[in-house]
Amino acid sequence: MSTTTATGGQHDVALNGSYRTPWTTLNGSYSQGEGYRQSGIGASGR
Numbered sequence: 850m851s852t853t854t855a856t857g858g859q860h861d862v863a864l865n866g867s868y869r870t871p872w873t874t875l876n877g878s879y880s881q882g883e884g885y886r887q888s889g890i891g892a893s894g895r
Contacts, residue, residue, distance in 0.1 A: 860882070867876040877890040 863880040865878040867874060873892050873894050875892050879888040
């Protein structure tokens with residue numbers, strides 16, 4: 850998890866994580882800032 854503060858008082862927040870199983874790896878991310886929001890999720894096999 851990370852947070853940053855830019856000039857003008859804008860705040861950006863980013864979250865990301867992953868979870869591994871014996872068969873696959875799941876990962877997700879989320880970020881939000883001034884005027885935008887973005888999220889994603891994915892999976893990959895071994």
